[in-house]
Amino acid sequence: MKLISNILIIVSIISIIKNYKNNILILLSLELLFIALSLIFLESGLYLDDFEGIISSIFIICLTATESALGLTILILASKNTVMTK
Numbered sequence: 001m002k003l004i005s006n007i008l009i010i011v012s013i014i015s016i017i018k019n020y021k022n023n024i025l026i027l028l029s030l031e032l033l034f035i036a037l038s039l040i041f042l043e044s045g046l047y048l049d050d051f052e053g054i055i056s057s058i059f060i061i062c063l064t065a066t067e068s069a070l071g072l073t074i075l076i077l078a079s080k081n082t083v084m085t086k
Contacts, residue, residue: 001043008036027071034064 012033019025038060045053 001039005036005039005043008032008039012036024071024075027067031064031067034060034067038064 012029015029015032016026019029038057041053041057041060043053045051045055045057
């Protein structure tokens, strides 16, 4: 699981660096980074047999959900301003 988390972190950081002009892709990369951090906290919580890692993981997942909602709202508002809809 550490390998998967490390790969996700590296991919998300590279994606943030490459797509610094596209805000939506940066938000997606940040979500990927938060998911990787959540996996790390889950793994440490299960390995050490405590609930702090699991609670931190749940908090990170909630934070990622609100970030997704904010990004979707920004995307909808941007598309309404640029595309003529009937």
